[in-house]
Amino acid sequence: DIVMTQSPDSLAVSLGERATINCKSSQSVFYRSNNNNYLAWYQQRPGQPPKLLIYWASTRESGVPDRFSGSGSGTDFTLTISSLQAEDVALYYCQQYGSIPWTFGQGTRVEIK
Amino acid sequence: QITLKESGPTLVKPTQTLTLTCTFSGFSLSTTGVGVGWIRQPPGKALEWLALVYWDDDKHYSPSLNPRLTITKDTSKNQVVLTMTDMDPVDTATYYCAHRLGGHGTSYTFDYWGQGTLVTVSS
Numbered sequence: 001d002i003v004m005t006q007s008p009d010s011l012a013v014s015l016g017e018r019a020t021i022n023c024k025s026s027q028s029v030f031y032r033s034n035n036n037n038y039l040a041w042y043q044q045r046p047g048q049p050p051k052l053l054i055y056w057a058s059t060r061e062s063g064v065p066d067r068f069s070g071s072g073s074g075t076d077f078t079l080t081i082s083s084l085q086a087e088d089v090a091l092y093y094c095q096q097y098g099s100i101p102w103t104f105g106q107g108t109r110v111e112i113k
Numbered sequence: 114q115i116t117l118k119e120s121g122p123t124l125v126k127p128t129q130t131l132t133l134t135c136t137f138s139g140f141s142l143s144t145t146g147v148g149v150g151w152i153r154q155p156p157g158k159a160l161e162w163l164a165l166v167y168w169d170d171d172k173h174y175s176p177s178l179n180p181r182l183t184i185t186k187d188t189s190k191n192q193v194v195l196t197m198t199d200m201d202p203v204d205t206a207t208y209y210c211a212h213r214l215g216g217h218g219t220s221y222t223f224d225y226w227g228q229g230t231l232v233t234v235s236s
Contacts, residue, residue: 051226059220
């Protein structure tokens with residue numbers, strides 16, 4: 001199984017400031033067959049199901065605000081919220097979907113400082 | 114508009130078999146590239162992928178749970194059923210089903226999720 005490790009486990013950021021979450025995979029999730037990183041980011045607000053934010057490591061899902069961006073390749077990835085808003089308080093998960101079993105990180109909690 | 118909804122028992126006893134149904138609308142599981150998967154989340158813990166069935170009836174399971182899991186689809190009813198045998202208190206979790214689409218310009222991962230159903234395993 002590919003193990004996904006996120007850091008930090010939690011972070012507190014002031015409104016309007018940048019939040020950065022890291023995700024590291026135990027094996028590369030880049031596949032030359034279609035030149036893509038099989039890496040997604042989800043947001044989970046309390047009591048809600050996960051919401052897809054980013055796929056292919058850096059492609060924003062339709063309707064997701066452009067303050068959310070994803071970067072990285074191979075085994076190291078980052079989710080950045082450029083200007084934190086109150087509604088961004090949530091758990092964030094990375095997920096690899098290139099190798100069965102699909103696996104998730106342990107989650108990163110984002111709070112307001 | 115794609116929607117999914119999970120249904121099943123909220124309480125099961127240890128050693129019993131859990132049967133969950135995902136009823137969906139807004140897409141067909143006979144369309145090339147479509148899949149429906151199951152993911153669970155124990156209270157206060159992370160997400161865990163369980164199983165996935167594709168439009169062509171290809172099926173994949175979590176290796177750690179494989180012997181206990183079965184996923185089936187009923188295209189005519191727009192339903193996917195997950196069964197998990199030999200339930201244990203550690204299987205207490207919210208169980209989600211989710212839609213996946215593969216093909217040009219799509220994400221290939223779970224883009225629509227149901228609200229989830231909490232299953233408690235207790236005697």
